[in-house]
Amino acid sequence: MEIKILELMDTKAKFILSDAKPEIANALRRCLMAEVPKMAIEGVEFHLGPIRDEEGNEYESVSPLFDEIVAHRLGLVPIPTDPDLYTYKEKCSCGGEGCPNCTIMYSLNKKGPSEVYSGDLEPLGGPELRVKDELIPIVKLGPGQAILVYASAQLGVAKKHAKWQVTSGVGYKYFPKVAINHAKCDMGDACIKACPRGVIGKKDGKTVIVDPEACILCMACEEACVTKAIKVDSDKSKFVFEFETDGSLSAQNTLLKALEILENKFEEFKELVSTLES
Ligand SMILES: [Zn+2]
Incomplete structure (x- = not known):
């Protein structure tokens, strides 16, 4: 599991959680919401x-x-x-x-x-x-x-x-993967206009992906593309995570505390399992 910080303010954090499974991302979400003291x-x-x-x-x-x-x-x-x-x-x-x-x-x-x-x-x-x-x-x-x-x-x-409750607006989405098949692309503007987040743009007259992380997986570009050149997919082991705090704790301290709590819980669980008789 790896965390790459995208945005870290006093009361707001956005990061990429990679090499993780959905259940791990959800465990972190629940811990941030309910268990940080x-x-x-x-x-x-x-x-x-x-x-x-x-x-x-x-x-x-x-x-x-x-x-x-x-x-x-x-x-x-x-x-x-x-x-x-x-x-x-x-x-x-x-x-x-x-x-x-x-x-x-x-x-x-x-x-x-x-x-x-x-x-x-x-x-x-x-x-x-x-x-x-x-x-x-x-x-x-x-x-x-x-x-x-x-x-x-x-x-x-x-x-x-x-x-x-320290946090609010705790949520994550799969990391988006947007690809354009240039062999099929008709260089039209339909996908650029359809995207609400400015993911697709023009570069040297070519339709390209300019901001892949902004994608919200709404599929509007896929639907708008008549030549079916765009493929939107998501990486199931990578998540774009974000949350805010109420100011009682900084976003950094909240995240560190949540990870510490999760680690302790897993350790405790491991110890309990090891005492089970086979
Ligand atoms: Zn006391």
Whole structure:
């Protein structure tokens, strides 16, 4: 199995997975979607009773939304995660009480009239724990309303709840193989016009493949070609893979983590099989 990166941005990756089988590509897809761990807010404590500001003005600790909805929205905010730093709370040496190895604490203190955004979450720790997406709306406070909460984030996987899902738009396609039989080609433009992705073009008056990787295997060129000179096929051992992350982990770290998880799973499976009696 080999991976060649085509595009690697902070939250997006596109790569070619070659020398692999469809089941391996699918295992990687499922692992990226459901098993890469990240931090997400799991516990939210709401302050009850009046809230006072520095000038002594009193606010009521209410908002137009139920506390449960506010807590749910906070849970969905992507929390920056260092994949090698945190451990699962239930497996942590603190015994699940919460410590810097398994928990990130945030406070949220806002008074109305105002709009509360994800960027209002103040980490109790370094600035690297600040939420990157600062403009996710949480709730709109009216005059005299205020919100004061303490939220704790912990590590989890999307198999348990979608708020721990790092990736979105995870998908792959077979690597396309487009070939033009020049003996049959009538040099017409029909295939070039039919292709929605600009795979085919003209070079020195000849119809040629200009961007083979852009092909989405839609077969429009094959259908448009009256002389049947174009053949679209796919390589069943090569995949064009892509995914995006929500920003909690970089695309690079997400891919590395998914491959590490897969490797561990296969190792574990191998060991289990070896203990079977023949
Ligand atoms: Zn701990």
